[in-house]
Amino acid sequence: MAVLLETSIGDLVIDLKVKEAPTACENFVKLCKIKFFNNCLFHTVQKDFIAQAGDPTNTGKTGTSIFGKLPGAKKKYFDDEILPTLKHTVKGTVGMANVRPNENGSHFYITLRPTVEHLDGKHTIFGVIGEGLEVLDKMNSTMTDENGMPFQNIRIWHTEILEDPFDDPDGLEKLIPPKSPEVIKDDEFKKIEDAEDEAELQEKMATTLAKSQATTLELLHDLPDADITPPDNDLFIYKLNPITQDGDLELIFSRFGPIKSCEIVRDWKTGDSLQYGFITFENTRDCENAYMKMHDCVIDDRRIGVNFSQSVSKMWNKFKRGSRMSKDDLDDSEAKGGKGKGGKGGKGKGGSKGKGGKGKEGDVGPPLRMHKEEKPRGGLQSTSDSVAAESKAPRDGGRGDRDRRGDDPRSGRSGADRGRDREREREQERDRRPRSRSRSRGDRRKSRSRSRDRRKGRRRDRRKS
Numbered sequence: 141m142a143v144l145l146e147t148s149i150g151d152l153v154i155d156l157k158v159k160e161a162p163t164a165c166e167n168f169v170k171l172c173k174i175k176f177f178n179n180c181l182f183h184t185v186q187k188d189f190i191a192q193a194g195d196p197t198n199t200g201k202t203g204t205s206i207f208g209k210l211p212g213a214k215k216k217y218f219d220d221e222i223l224p225t226l227k228h229t230v231k232g233t234v235g236m237a238n239v240r241p242n243e244n245g246s247h248f249y250i251t252l253r254p255t256v257e258h259l260d261g262k263h264t265i266f267g268v269i270g271e272g273l274e275v276l277d278k279m280n281s282t283m284t285d286e287n288g289m290p291f292q293n294i295r296i297w298h299t300e301i302l303e304d305p306f307d308d309p310d311g312l313e314k315l316i317p318p319k320s321p322e323v324i325k326d327d328e329f330k331k332i333e334d335a336e337d338e339a340e341l342q343e344k345m346a347t348t349l350a351k352s353q354a355t356t357l358e359l360l361h362d363l364p365d366a367d368i369t370p371p372d373n374d375l376f377i378y379k380l381n382p383i384t385q386d387g388d389l390e391l392i393f394s395r396f397g398p399i400k401s402c403e404i405v406r407d408w409k410t411g412d413s414l415q416y417g418f419i420t421f422e423n424t425r426d427c428e429n430a431y432m433k434m435h436d437c438v439i440d441d442r443r444i445g446v447n448f449s450q451s452v453s454k455m456w457n458k459f460k461r462g463s464r465m466s467k468d469d470l471d472d473s474e475a476k477g478g479k480g481k482g483g484k485g486g487k488g489k490g491g492s493k494g495k496g497g498k499g500k501e502g503d504v505g506p507p508l509r510m511h512k513e514e515k516p517r518g519g520l521q522s523t524s525d526s527v528a529a530e531s532k533a534p535r536d537g538g539r540g541d542r543d544r545r546g547d548d549p550r551s552g553r554s555g556a557d558r559g560r561d562r563e564r565e566r567e568q569e570r571d572r573r574p575r576s577r578s579r580s581r582g583d584r585r586k587s588r589s590r591s592r593d594r595r596k597g598r599r600r601d602r603r604k605s
Contacts, residue, residue, distance in 0.1 A: 141165070141305050142270060143172055146298040147182075148326065150275035152250075154234055154267045158305055161221040164236055164244065164266035166306045170206040171246055172299040173308075174315040179324045182279065182294040184287070189256065191279055192237055193296060194247040203246030211311040217243040221264045228256040232269030232276055235259070252280045293326040372424045373400075374449035375431060378416040380404065381440035386417070392439060393419050397426025418449055560598055 145152040156165040171177060176196070183200060184192040195203045208216035219242040228235075231254045237247040244264060251259075269276065282290045298320060357363035377389065390402035404417035421427040427448075435446040 142302040144300040148295045149278050153271035155270040156267045161266040163218050164264050167205050175317055177296050177299050178321045180296045185290050186288050188253050190249040190251050192249045205245045217245050226265040227260045234267035236264040292329050297323045370450050373421045373427045375419045376447045376449040378445045380415045381442035382413045384440045396430040398422040
């Protein structure tokens with residue numbers, strides 16, 4: 141009487157000890173008949189000790205015996221059948237893996253060494269491996285984690301009863317499936333034998349890590365979508381000379397094909413170049429040619445670097461409005477032209493080609509760049525400007541001094557009125573300037589406090605006048 145177990149690493153034939161343990165043998169044979177063990181794992185393999193299987197949950201629990209599955213069953217387990225003549229003296233001994241006495245279910249174990257004395261008299265032995273000892277050697281050498289679970293799954297694919305000496309109990313026919321369950325094929329891990337295998341493994345690990353990090357950034361709202369990818373027709377240009385202008389850069393790269401937009405990123409406040417920028421081509425082929433030929437070239441006495449852009453900043457506007465952005469949405473947004481700094485340096489839609497445009501050299505950069513004639517913010521003149529103003533001031537001794545004090549008899553307006561007008565103009569100018577999103581809460585609080593102080597000062601001036 142024997143049963144064949146077809147596993148993912150080879151076949152095992154178990155010779156049953158029907159005379160010594162009839163109940164345990166009947167339980168094992170009938171569970172094989174209803175395909176109970178199909179696709180079960182050898183969930184625990186302890187080197188030079190035992191390998192455990194038979195639990196469909198693959199957690200190491202006792203499982204259920206065939207007597208607990210039959211209709212009208214009164215108990216889930218069956219009692220031990222321990223004999224003093226049956227001991228663990230042979231490699232491949234098969235026994236019931238019960239946690240408590242007389243609680244035998246479906247969970248069984250196979251010994252991986254010739255003698256395991258401390259299990260004698262504690263578990264029911266119902267069989268021994270007749271064929272497939274080399275499979276046990278392979279199982280014993282498998283790599284496992286700290287809990288003894290193999291990294292490479294060892295699965296029972298199929299069970300076949302070679303000889304059944306027991307009659308089927310009532311109700312068993314209803315438990316027998318019409319065909320065997322579909323076999324679960326696990327991914328096989330191959331050994332790293334050369335540099336190519338190691339490179340392939342490193343690539344898979346890097347891909348998995350990148351996916352995990354992208355998902356984390358999506359959860360933290362730092363990325364619109366974990367599956368989003370940068371466009372293929374964008375180039376990232378870095379190590380630029382600060383004097384290089386958008387138009388110059390576009391003119392140099394336009395030799396490779398039509399350009400949608402060319403932008404040198406600048407400081408929002410001063411308008412100074414941050415020495416890197418982005419160029420968007422009409423098609424991917426031109427972008428690839430520019431990458432191959434322009435990397436490490438010299439522009440304005442500075443050797444630049446060229447790489448494919450990894451930025452998805454163009455998709456943030458739609459994401460901030462609460463909708464999700466995909467790569468198809470990017471193509472649609474680029475087809476519409478998008479928002480950008482046009483040829484005249486201002487913001488606008490339609491005719492402008494992205495940021496930077498094809499404006500004149502004087503128009504390049506943020507539209508808020510200070511003119512030479514404009515006074516510095518805050519109403520304070522520099523020392524040289526003060527000296528120049530004093531040298532150009534009228535020396536009539538009376539009216540000039542009166543003007544500097546702020547009283548203008550011709551206009552009928554006092555110096556306080558003109559000061560309020562200048563302050564109002566400065567506030568309007570500040571309102572027109574885009575505020576940095578990176579301002580801290582403390583800076584905004586100080587700004588509001590200064591505004592309140594200015595309003596209080598104006599009220600006091602009105603009361604005095």
